[in-house]
Structure formats: structure tokens, C-alpha cells
Amino acid sequence: MVEQVEVEQVVAPEDGKKINTGKLIDPEVVLHPEIFKWRDALTVDIGLLNSLKDGQIQPIVFRLLKDGKHELLVGSRRYFHQKLLGTPWDDILKDVREKVSERDALWMAASENIFRKDFSPWEEARTIESLVKKGRVKPKELAKRLGVSVSYIQSRRALMQLPENVRKRFEAKGIPIGYAVPVKKLKGMEEAQMTLLEKVESGMENQYSGIQTIEKADNFVNEVLKKVKDTEELIAKYGVCPKCESKKIVQSYRDDDALSCEDCGHDWHKETKEPWAYYEMKQNAEAMGFKVEEGPEKVKFTPREVAQMIEDKAEEEREKEEDAVEKIPEKFRSNIPLEGIVTPLLLENLQKIVVRGSSIEIQLIEDSELNFKGLKKDYKSGEKARIEVLTAYSMDTQDSAERIYAHIQKISPNQ
Numbered sequence: 001m002v003e004q005v006e007v008e009q010v011v012a013p014e015d016g017k018k019i020n021t022g023k024l025i026d027p028e029v030v031l032h033p034e035i036f037k038w039r040d041a042l043t044v045d046i047g048l049l050n051s052l053k054d055g056q057i058q059p060i061v062f063r064l065l066k067d068g069k070h071e072l073l074v075g076s077r078r079y080f081h082q083k084l085l086g087t088p089w090d091d092i093l094k095d096v097r098e099k100v101s102e103r104d105a106l107w108m109a110a111s112e113n114i115f116r117k118d119f120s121p122w123e124e125a126r127t128i129e130s131l132v133k134k135g136r137v138k139p140k141e142l143a144k145r146l147g148v149s150v151s152y153i154q155s156r157r158a159l160m161q162l163p164e165n166v167r168k169r170f171e172a173k174g175i176p177i178g179y180a181v182p183v184k185k186l187k188g189m190e191e192a193q194m195t196l197l198e199k200v201e202s203g204m205e206n207q208y209s210g211i212q213t214i215e216k217a218d219n220f221v222n223e224v225l226k227k228v229k230d231t232e233e234l235i236a237k238y239g240v241c242p243k244c245e246s247k248k249i250v251q252s253y254r255d256d257d258a259l260s261c262e263d264c265g266h267d268w269h270k271e272t273k274e275p276w277a278y279y280e281m282k283q284n285a286e287a288m289g290f291k292v293e294e295g296p297e298k299v300k301f302t303p304r305e306v307a308q309m310i311e312d313k314a315e316e317e318r319e320k321e322e323d324a325v326e327k328i329p330e331k332f333r334s335n336i337p338l339e340g341i342v343t344p345l346l347l348e349n350l351q352k353i354v355v356r357g358s359s360i361e362i363q364l365i366e367d368s369e370l371n372f373k374g375l376k377k378d379y380k381s382g383e384k385a386r387i388e389v390l391t392a393y394s395m396d397t398q399d400s401a402e403r404i405y406a407h408i409q410k411i412s413p414n415q
């Protein structure tokens with residue numbers, strides 16, 4: 001009977017094939033829930049099978065439970081290889097212990113494996129986490145017993161506390177386990193954890209890129225944590241993105257008073273929450289002395305409306321102003337109405353407008369030399385504007401005046 005089963009089973013197992021433990025286990029045996037998960041999946045070892053055929057020398061250690069079942073503590077590889085050979089429960093050489101505490105059970109199993117150095121780093125990490133967490137062994141004590149540093153223990157524990165897909169990535173890419181400690185510091189930030197791992201992987205492939213040291217990984221972690229803290233402070237102070245309610249808000253590069261949304265790209269003024277373009281436009285208009293009415297329906301005021309405001313203001317002031325203006329040669333008079341000049345400027349090319357008494361000084365972004373001065377007292381809506389040249393280099397040369405006059409014509413709408 002025994003002989004028959006043996007023949008059948010020896011033919012079936014293939015070296016390296018995963019063993020179906022659930023199918024082989026005796027009804028008298030239960031697996032220890034912690035100890036059994038330490039090891040990677042059990043696979044067939046033909047060498048071990050053959051040696052067991054010559055006889056089992058070392059007993060398999062079980063703990064006798066109150067219900068009479070035998071809990072497998074030490075020797076699971078040998079036990080399941082015996083079952084592959086078809087050895088009946090009664091014929092297995094065993095050492096059945098009674099009244100073994102949980103802590104002792106864990107120690108016993110760990111000593112058999114981890115201290116004999118036949119564990120993979122992953123099996124070792126699982127064992128260490130079990131011993132500290134379930135066996136209540138202090139990391140310091142464990143470090144001493146294993147002859148390793150406390151930080152060695154901590155990095156393996158950190159690894160086991162990572163989310164499963166992060167941990168799997170360590171294993172799949174062969175990332176050094178020491179990086180588990182900085183990765184764990186980004187708890188709850190899986191995206192940032194993955195970014196850090198990408199950088200470490202890149203550093204493993206190329207010494208000139210990515211992250212190559214734990215110290216650099218720690219720097220990355222500190223940067224991320226600082227950014228999170230900064231964002232939290234910004235949200236506490238100014239709230240979420242007014243457009244999409246995202247919490248990914250950052251200080252804008254545009255201005256100290258501006259915030260930016262990383263999700264929708266919206267920019268706004270910190271305090272008023274007005275869209276930044278509108279806020280800036282309003283500031284410009286206010287700097288020119290115009291009162292801007294508040295309210296969402298006013299958000300859409302156009303450059304042309306601003307130009308109209310400038311003209312109205314000029315009209316108003318014209319009455320009061322004295323004629324103290326130098327004569328400008330006739331040929332430098334623009335034949336373009338004022339709003340025709342101001343509109344394209346406000347649209348995209350305006351750096352600065354200064355209103356001083358009766359004159360408006362305009363500085364453009366596109367050509368930093370191109371500054372000119374319009375004299376409000378000479379303007380009437382639709383009439384020719386008078387342009388006075390104000391360049392940084394050659395303020396009063398004819399050349400410069402002609403060039404700037406040509407430029408103004410170029411940027412003005414077709415009349």
C-alpha cells in the first residue's frame with residue numbers, strides 16, 4: 001500500500017514546481033499563521049526528496065494544541081516533501097512539544113531558518129517583522145541575536161510596513177532594502193513613493209542620474225514633505241483652487257501675491273481670489289487713476305474699454321490743463337486714433353503705464369527701447385494722436401523717432 005503511493009508521487013513532482021500544501025497536509029496538522037507566511041512559496045527540491053527517501057534524520061517540530069492538533073513550527077520543507085513521497089503521518093519523524101509559548105514558538109522557528117542564513121532577504125524581512133510585532137522581541141535584542149545593527153532590523157521592518165504594490169516593486173526591481181526607510185517616511189503618499197523608487201531604479205542603471213544613496217533619498221523625502229507642509233499652510237490660509245477646488249495649490253511664479261493650481265493651471269490673486277489676469281488689469285487701470293467697479297460681471301472688461309476710459313479721462317482733464325507742451329514736428333504725429341494705439345498695447349505688450357498730469361507714458365515689453373509719451377490734452381476721440389518719443393538711448397534723435405513711429409503703426413490695428 002505505502003509502496004504504491006510512493007511510486008505515484010515520485011513520478012509527479014518536478015524540480016522547482018510549486019507545492020500544493022493544502023492538498024498534501026495531514027488532517028492532524030495545522031500551519032502556524034505567522035511562521036508559515038515567512039517563507040516564499042514552497043517548491044519541489046528533488047535533492048531533498050532523494051535524501052528523505054534514505055531516511056529522515058532531523059525530526060520535524062510541532063506544537064501540540066489544546067484541540068489535539070499539531071501545529072507545524074520547524075521543518076515545513078521536510079514535512080511537505082515527506083508528504084510528496086506519500087509518507088503517512090505516523091511514519092514521519094517528529095518532535096511534538098507541549099506548552100510552548102507563542103514567543104518561544106516564533107523564536108524556535110526563526111532560529112532554525114534566519115540564524116542559519118538560508119533565508120532570502122524577503123523571507124528574513126517577514127520573519128523580523130513577525131518576531132517584533134507578534135513575538136514582542138525588542139529590535140535591539142533581535143539585532144544582537146542576529147549580529148546585525150538595529151538599523152538593519154529597522155529597514156527590514158520598514159519594508160514590511162509599505163503598501164503591498166510598493167513592496168512588490170522593491171522585490172521585482174531588486175531595489176536595496178535600505179531604501180525602505182526613506183520610502184516609508186512618505187506614508188500615505190503612494191505617488192511620491194513610486195517617484196522615489198523610479199529615481200532609485202534610475203540611479204541603479206546609470207551613475208549619473210537618479211538617486212544613488214540613502215542620504216539623497218532622504219533629501220528627496222524632505223523636499224516632498226516640505227512641499228506638502230507648504231501646501232497645507234497655503235490651503236489653511238487661502239483655501240483651495242477657486243476654479244476646480246483642487247488642493248494642489250502652489251505659490252505662483254508670476255508674483256508673490258499670486259497662487260497657481262497644479263491640476264487646472266488657474267492663477268489667482270491670493271487675497272481677493274480674482275483671476276490673476278483680471279487682477280493685474282485692474283491694478284493697471286487703478287494705477288492710471290480709474291475707479292474699477294467690482295463684481296463678476298465686470299471681470300470681462302476689455303482692453304478697448306480701458307482705452308475708452310483713458311480717453312474719457314483725457315477729455316475731462318483737457319479743460320483744466322494749461323498748454324505747456326513742446327511742439328512736436330508734424331511728421332511725427334500719428335494718424336492713428338488713440339484707442340487704436342492703446343488697445344494692442346494693453347492686449348499683450350504693455351509693461352508700464354504712468355499717468356502724470358496731462359501725459360501718459362507707456363513702456364512696452366517687446367522692444368524695451370520703445371517708450372513713448374502721449375499728451376492727453378491733444379486728444380479727442382477719433383482724432384490724430386501726438387506721440388512724443390522717449391527712448392533710453394537717443395531720446396531726441398530724428399532716427400529713433402521715425403523708427404518708433406513706424407513701430408506704432410505696425411502694431412496698431414488696420415485703420
Ligand SMILES: [Zn+2]
Nearest residue numbers: 241244261264
Ligand atoms: Zn484648479
